[in-house]
Amino acid sequence: QVQLVESGGGLVLAGGSLRLSCAASGRSLSWNVMAWFRQAPGKEREFVAHITRSGGPYYADSVKGRFTISRDNAKNTMYLQMNNLKPEDTAVYYCAADLQRAYGSNWSSASWGQGTQVTVSS
Numbered sequence: 027q028v029q030l031v032e033s034g035g036g037l038v039l040a041g042g043s044l045r046l047s048c049a050a051s052g053r054s055l056s057w058n059v060m061a062w063f064r065q066a067p068g069k070e071r072e073f074v075a076h077i078t079r080s081g082g083p084y085y086a087d088s089v090k091g092r093f094t095i096s097r098d099n100a101k102n103t104m105y106l107q108m109n110n111l112k113p114e115d116t117a118v119y120y121c122a123a124d125l126q127r128a129y130g131s132n133w134s135s136a137s138w139g140q141g142t143q144v145t146v147s148s
Contacts, residue, residue: 028052028137030121035142038111042146046106048121048139056099059124059131062106064117064144071120077104079128089115111146118143 034046046062061076075085075095083095094107104121118141124131 028055028123028125030123030137030139032119032121032139032142035119035144037145037147040111040113040146040148042111043107043109044111044144046108046119046121046142046144048104048106050102050104050123053125054099055102055123055125057128059127059129060097060104061122061131061133061136062095062104062119063122063133064115064119065141066114066117069117073133074119075106076131082129108144111144113146113148116144116146 029051031049038044057079059076059078062074063071064074065071073086074089077083077095077097092110097104120141121139122133122136124136
C-alpha cells in the first residue's frame with residue numbers, strides 16, 4: 027500500500043504564491059499517474075492537475091497559466107507551485123495516485139492524502 031502526505035498549505039494574500047508537496051511512502055510511485063484535487067466548503071471535489079509517469083502535465087482551465095505541477099521520482103514526491111493565487115482558490119488540496127496506471131485515470135480507485143488547507147484572502 028502507499029501513504030500520501032500533503033504539506034505546504036497556509037494563508038496567503040491574493041496574488042501571492044504557495045508550493046504544495048505530496049510525499050509518498052510505502053512504495054515507489056515513479057510508475058504512476060498522480061494528481062492534485064481540491065474541495066472548497068460546500069462544493070464537490072474538483073480536479074486541479076495531473077502528471078503522468080513521463081512528466082506530462084494536464085491542468086484544469088481554472089488554474090492553467092498560474093499553477094505548475096511537477097514530480098521528483100527520486101524523492102517520490104509531487105509538487106504544485108501555485109502563483110497569482112485568487113480567493114476562489116481557497117480549498118483543501120488533496121493529492122492522489124492511481125496505483126494501476128501510468129497515464130489516464132478516472133481516479134475511482136486512487137489512493138488519497140489527508141489534504142492541506144489553502145486560504146487566499148482578498
